[in-house]
Amino acid sequence: MDYLETLLSDLVTASRILAHEGICDAFGHVSFRHPDNPKRFFQARAVAPELVTRDDIIEFDLDGAAVSDDRKPFLERFIHGTLYAARPDVHSVVHSHSRGVIPFGITDVPIRPLLHSCGVLGHDVPVWDAADTFGDTNLLIASNDMGRDFAETFGQGRAALMRGHGSTVVGRSIREAVYTAVYLDVNAQLQAAAMQLGPVKFLSDGEIDLIQSRLGDAKPGEGYDRTWQYWARRAGMADDAPVP
Numbered sequence: 001m002d003y004l005e006t007l008l009s010d011l012v013t014a015s016r017i018l019a020h021e022g023i024c025d026a027f028g029h030v031s032f033r034h035p036d037n038p039k040r041f042f043q044a045r046a047v048a049p050e051l052v053t054r055d056d057i058i059e060f061d062l063d064g065a066a067v068s069d070d071r072k073p074f075l076e077r078f079i080h081g082t083l084y085a086a087r088p089d090v091h092s093v094v095h096s097h098s099r100g101v102i103p104f105g106i107t108d109v110p111i112r113p114l115l116h117s118c119g120v121l122g123h124d125v126p127v128w129d130a131a132d133t134f135g136d137t138n139l140l141i142a143s144n145d146m147g148r149d150f151a152e153t154f155g156q157g158r159a160a161l162m163r164g165h166g167s168t169v170v171g172r173s174i175r176e177a178v179y180t181a182v183y184l185d186v187n188a189q190l191q192a193a194a195m196q197l198g199p200v201k202f203l204s205d206g207e208i209d210l211i212q213s214r215l216g217d218a219k220p221g222e223g224y225d226r227t228w229q230y231w232a233r234r235a236g237m238a239d240d241a242p243v244p
């Protein structure tokens with residue numbers, strides 16, 4: 001299997017993982033940047049992540065226009081294209097409405113990493129509010145203008161919330177983006193629980209930096225690869241192949 005086919009296969013597995021781990025339900029989507037053409041990305045047609053197959057995947061340019069394909073795309077594909085345009089370091093994007101995160105988008109309590117597994121979230125998880133620039137909307141990112149506005153708020157970090165809507169994470173790989181999406185929700189759930197008990201001791205900036213560098217240096221079978229294999233098996237998508 002060539003590298004692009006491996007990534008296309010991983011996109012199917014990523015969709016199933018995100019559904020199985022409760023990050024996506026009928027909604028939500030994952031994409032990756034074309035490894036040979038940074039101005040293109042791949043994403044499934046508009047279908048629930050649990051149902052995605054290889055044949056559902058469409059190639060897009062960074063404006064969200066499909067390349068020779070007239071099947072129905074996700075309305076919010078603009079989240080992906082505008083982030084790839086703004087962030088050359090990003091190779092995969094996950095957008096979801098995972099429920100644990102929602103309270104932090106509608107209150108003034110920021111999400112901050114509090115568990116070693118969640119250091120990947122980085123120092124700052126901003127909240128984007130569609131109403132700030134666009135007034136009353138249906139809250140979905142349905143245009144490149146909205147996508148660019150969101151990408152500006154997203155900045156150089158790993159994750160951002162959308163008020164009353166959901167969250168988006170990025171990664172240097174599909175595996176990193178999936179990992180970050182899962183642990184963003186884990187962190188949100190634990191933070192909400194811990195705040196019921198009293199003041200929370202969050203990770204320090206130095207701890208976050210050390211965790212991120214360790215994950216970045218992980219060897220095959222460690223870090224993102226270990227979680228990927230575990231989640232893929234749980235989702236019924238056995239993945240025992242060596243890491244490309």
Ligand SMILES: [Zn+2]
Pocket residue numbers: 076095096097140165166
């Ligand atoms: Zn959405």
